[in-house]
Amino acid sequence: MSQFSVLLQKEWRENVRNYKIFWIPVVFILFGIMEPVINYFLPQILDSVGGLPEGAVLEIPTPTPEQILVAVTGQYQFIGMLALILAYMGTVAGERKSGTATLLYVRPLSFSAYFLSKWLMASLIALLSLWLGLLAAYYYTLLLFDTVNFADFLRFAATYSVWVVLIVSIVLAASAALPNAGMAAAVSLGSVLLMQLVDGLIGAYWSVSPLKIPVYAASWLNGRIDLVDFWISIGLVAVVIALLLIAGIWASRLNASKAKV
Amino acid sequence: MSLLDVKNLTKRYRRDLAVDHLSFSLQQHTATALIGPNGAGKTTALSMLAGLLKPTTGSITWDHTTGVGFLPQHPRFFPWLTALEFTEMAAKLSGVEAKKVRQQATRTLEFVGLAPALNKKTGTFSGGMKQRLGLAQAIVHQPELLLLDEPVSALDPAGRREIMNLLKSLQQDTTILYSTHILNDAEEMTDQLLFLQQGKLVEKGSLEEVKERYAEPRIRIHFQTAEDAGGFSRHMPWEAVQNGNRIDVAVTAKGPGMQEILTALTAAGDKVVGVERQTASLEDIFMKVAGGR
Numbered sequence: 393m394s395q396f397s398v399l400l401q402k403e404w405r406e407n408v409r410n411y412k413i414f415w416i417p418v419v420f421i422l423f424g425i426m427e428p429v430i431n432y433f434l435p436q437i438l439d440s441v442g443g444l445p446e447g448a449v450l451e452i453p454t455p456t457p458e459q460i461l462v463a464v465t466g467q468y469q470f471i472g473m474l475a476l477i478l479a480y481m482g483t484v485a486g487e488r489k490s491g492t493a494t495l496l497y498v499r500p501l502s503f504s505a506y507f508l509s510k511w512l513m514a515s516l517i518a519l520l521s522l523w524l525g526l527l528a529a530y531y532y533t534l535l536l537f538d539t540v541n542f543a544d545f546l547r548f549a550a551t552y553s554v555w556v557v558l559i560v561s562i563v564l565a566a567s568a569a570l571p572n573a574g575m576a577a578a579v580s581l582g583s584v585l586l587m588q589l590v591d592g593l594i595g596a597y598w599s600v601s602p603l604k605i606p607v608y609a610a611s612w613l614n615g616r617i618d619l620v621d622f623w624i625s626i627g628l629v630a631v632v633i634a635l636l637l638i639a640g641i642w643a644s645r646l647n648a649s650k651a652k653v
Numbered sequence: 654m655s656l657l658d659v660k661n662l663t664k665r666y667r668r669d670l671a672v673d674h675l676s677f678s679l680q681q682h683t684a685t686a687l688i689g690p691n692g693a694g695k696t697t698a699l700s701m702l703a704g705l706l707k708p709t710t711g712s713i714t715w716d717h718t719t720g721v722g723f724l725p726q727h728p729r730f731f732p733w734l735t736a737l738e739f740t741e742m743a744a745k746l747s748g749v750e751a752k753k754v755r756q757q758a759t760r761t762l763e764f765v766g767l768a769p770a771l772n773k774k775t776g777t778f779s780g781g782m783k784q785r786l787g788l789a790q791a792i793v794h795q796p797e798l799l800l801l802d803e804p805v806s807a808l809d810p811a812g813r814r815e816i817m818n819l820l821k822s823l824q825q826d827t828t829i830l831y832s833t834h835i836l837n838d839a840e841e842m843t844d845q846l847l848f849l850q851q852g853k854l855v856e857k858g859s860l861e862e863v864k865e866r867y868a869e870p871r872i873r874i875h876f877q878t879a880e881d882a883g884g885f886s887r888h889m890p891w892e893a894v895q896n897g898n899r900i901d902v903a904v905t906a907k908g909p910g911m912q913e914i915l916t917a918l919t920a921a922g923d924k925v926v927g928v929e930r931q932t933a934s935l936e937d938i939f940m941k942v943a944g945g946r
Binding site: 399405491492494496501651652653 | 696700703704705706707721723725726727728729730731733734738742743745746747748787790802
């Protein structure tokens with residue numbers, strides 16, 4: 393049995409027995425359902441809250457089902473990413489700091505297998521959570537609003553999946569490089585927010601960027617997408633993910649001697 | 654045959670020298686005790702030998718095909734894994750053949766006395782059970798070299814005895830290097846002693862050699878009463894320490910010689926009820942080495 397499969401099995405057991413495989417999807421499903429449900433019941437919610445002057449009429453345009461699904465990713469951009477960061481910030485740094493990694497590092501360990509097994513398991517759980525959340529959002533949007541072209545939905549979800557894998561890669565590389573889980577979380581969260589801020593402020597000046605992936609995901613539903621720019625951006629993200637993986641493996645090996653003995 | 658050769662092994666943390674030009678060899682199927690006060694560099698030295706720390710300078714030469722097992726002072730396990738799952742993982746990562754893993758892991762856990770806890774999660778283990786599991790993961794791949802950092806210091810006397818017995822039974826097929834500050838353990842299972850002090854190797858040799866080097870033999874004479882002992886020591890030209898009805902006389906190069914003591918004893922007649930020769934204990938030597946250099 394290769395070291396990779398042994399370590400992947402260990403990661404699987406960890407994610408199951410620490411309930412990450414349950415609570416992360418629950419977070420994504422809840423926030424996936426919340427958007428169509430809140431939008432559907434918004435008039436009733438505002439009525440029940442009250443506070444409007446006598447005779448005032450509040451016109452709320454009904455969002456399109458596509459807008460609802462794009463808004464779901466808006467929720468995921470902060471809450472979803474935060475859940476992933478909190479779940480995986482200690483993946484490498486935590487093992488090192490607690491000393492549990494010592495009994496792994498003392499063996500003839502392949503650090504590529506060590507880091508990649510963690511990355512693959514975290515990515516699979518993140519993607520499972522994302523797809524369950526988006527499918528729940530799709531179902532409730534269909535139920536409460538209208539249908540969305542399913543092929544477009546699949547392209548939208550697949551494109552956003554690339555973004556989620558990028559975030560997972562950032563969290564794991566930070567966890568491998570930094571001395572503790574708290575610092576890894578701070579750097580990861582700071583990076584995610586900074587990327588969104590940069591693209592929000594000056595993203596209009598470029599059309600090709602790894603930061604544009606959530607925008608491209610939304611574009612599949614809006615029907616406006618430049619395929620050349622899209623594929624170049626996807627290629628760039630793939631390069632960035634590959635670089636993060638190399639950095640993560642390197643940092644895991646470099647920092648192994650800092651494991652608590 | 655030398656299994657491991659360490660030459661000028663040094664670990665420097667900025668200004669601090671944790672290990673300072675440490676050199677020694679380990680012969681096959683011997684037990685070596687690494688002794689020294691807290692902060693002497695024992696854990697750092699063992700970590701370098703286990704490959705967990707990179708030495709600043711120096712060399713470690715040994716046959717890597719034989720494998721190494723390492724038990725840290727406070728082994729920490731993934732609390733959500735069972736003892737069997739953890740030991741199997743350790744075996745697989747150490748290169749044990751897939752078809753032998755289950756059998757070898759089970760047998761090792763039985764050997765360390767964890768048969769009733771095979772399928773219990775390690776998070777529920779007591780300190781003693783963790784130490785046993787730590788030993789199991791260190792030996793599951795049947796390494797030629799076993800490095801143990803304070804293997805019994807966290808255990809109660811009964812647990813210590815059991816683990817020491819396990820280690821003694823392993824000694825026939827394995828070369829063991831272990832650190833300890835429990836000197837009784839070192840006296841019990843050692844072919845070679847290495848004294849570390851502030852990162853430096855300050856004493857080395859077999860237990861007998863070291864004891865011989867530091868020997869300041871004493872003669873303990875027991876009298877019938879404390880008054881007899883006091884009377885004897887008052888009329889004796891040598892320095893003696895009285896404790897109740899007994900006195901200790903140090904036999905040194907400056908005297909007295911054994912002949913002189915025997916003459917004095919003959920003169921004391923039937924007031925003497927017993928005479929015994931005492932040599933320096935490992936604790937005496939430890940105090941001299943740790944305090945004197």
